[in-house]
Amino acid sequence: MIDYSLLKELCALSGISGDEDRVRRRILDEIRPYADTVRVDPLGNILVHKKGKSPAKSRLLISAHMDEVGLMVTDITSDGYLKFDEVGGIDRRVLPGKRVLVGDAALDGVIGIKPIHLTEGDEESAIPKMTELYIDIGASNSEEAEKLVRVGDSVSFRSDFYENNKTIRSKAIDDRFGCLVLIGLIKSELEYDADFSFVVQEEVGLRGARVASYTTDPEFALVVETTTAADVPEVEESRRVCRLGEGAVISVMDRHTIYDRELVRYALDCAAQTGAKAQYKRAVAGGNDAGAIHQSRGGVRTLAVSLPCRYLHAPNCVADKDDCESVMKLVAALAEAIAGGAFTANGDH
Numbered sequence: 030m031i032d033y034s035l036l037k038e039l040c041a042l043s044g045i046s047g048d049e050d051r052v053r054r055r056i057l058d059e060i061r062p063y064a065d066t067v068r069v070d071p072l073g074n075i076l077v078h079k080k081g082k083s084p085a086k087s088r089l090l091i092s093a094h095m096d097e098v099g100l101m102v103t104d105i106t107s108d109g110y111l112k113f114d115e116v117g118g119i120d121r122r123v124l125p126g127k128r129v130l131v132g133d134a135a136l137d138g139v140i141g142i143k144p145i146h147l148t149e150g151d152e153e154s155a156i157p158k159m160t161e162l163y164i165d166i167g168a169s170n171s172e173e174a175e176k177l178v179r180v181g182d183s184v185s186f187r188s189d190f191y192e193n194n195k196t197i198r199s200k201a202i203d204d205r206f207g208c209l210v211l212i213g214l215i216k217s218e219l220e221y222d223a224d225f226s227f228v229v230q231e232e233v234g235l236r237g238a239r240v241a242s243y244t245t246d247p248e249f250a251l252v253v254e255t256t257t258a259a260d261v262p263e264v265e266e267s268r269r270v271c272r273l274g275e276g277a278v279i280s281v282m283d284r285h286t287i288y289d290r291e292l293v294r295y296a297l298d299c300a301a302q303t304g305a306k307a308q309y310k311r312a313v314a315g316g317n318d319a320g321a322i323h324q325s326r327g328g329v330r331t332l333a334v335s336l337p338c339r340y341l342h343a344p345n346c347v348a349d350k351d352d353c354e355s356v357m358k359l360v361a362a363l364a365e366a367i368a369g370g371a372f373t374a375n376g377d378h
């Protein structure tokens with residue numbers, strides 16, 4: 030069963046790339062009683078070893094990233110507004126009017142733009158540039174704002190977690206859901222030993238995963254992610270990438286990785302055997318920590334299993350609860366099979 034109350038806690042935490050402290054502390058509190066070894070490396074990754082009932086026949090790393098996309102304060106204007114830039118890939122179209130939390134004090138603000146009543150010509154329909162946006166925290170001047178905010182402060186979306194019988198909605202489902210899957214495995218009784226990494230700075234270049242995979246030196250890796258579902262109006266059938274309700278998403282290729290073909294095929298077979306639903310990612314787009322992990326040291330046989338999610342990298346992502354269950358079930362089955370020696374590191378089945 031998925032612990033949605035814990036997912037709600039994880040998603041509510043502010044943790045943009047490079048400022049994952051709050052997320053890291055909450056995860057550490059949750060896993061320490063269940064892990065055999067836990068350490069935090071100099072970059073901020075959490076590295077965990079969990080013993081199973083038997084020693085692993087193949088060294089397996091299961092990884093998810095702690096960071097979320099967000100913004101960073103770059104300047105404070107003379108009249109007390111905050112200028113900012115993006116941290117990670119954000120669609121500028123979703124920003125105007127959104128509520129945000131600024132800095133360690135989680136100061137409430139709203140992203141503003143020139144009023145539409147004052148726009149002219151093409152300006153009215155144009156996508157705003159980052160330089161045209163600002164954050165209003167209610168300050169009257171720079172002196173007042175500087176008592177509350179500093180240049181370099183993190184800015185995250187303010188979004189309430191919502192769930193019903195069918196779906197969940199929140200910011201940062203990418204990739205706090207992946208973190209939740211790893212926490213669940215660490216709390217469980219594993220058949221075989223496994224390593225886990227909760228990594229930093231995925232959204233700005235897969236940086237934490239590169240370090241974590243070098244340190245743990247796995248033969249195989251499972252990357253638990255969240256990926257774009259484009260099953261929405263105005264997107265033609267062949268470009269919908271994946272669909273909510275169709276289960277875990279198995280990537281074949283993206284912008285950073287050509288995935289291990291044997292593992293990809295096995296994942297679909299494994300889903301059928303375990304009763305989990307699974308689907309192919311039907312687009313060569315995006316990327317995730319597999320891009321760094323599969324190239325680590327002498328190479329790592331790598332598979333990504335993702336939760337389909339609408340409106341990724343936005344204040345309100347939407348995911349399907351049945352898909353959450355399928356991802357959890359499939360990752361657990363794959364971890365047992367891979368660590369149990371179903372494959373060899375040199376590619377022989």
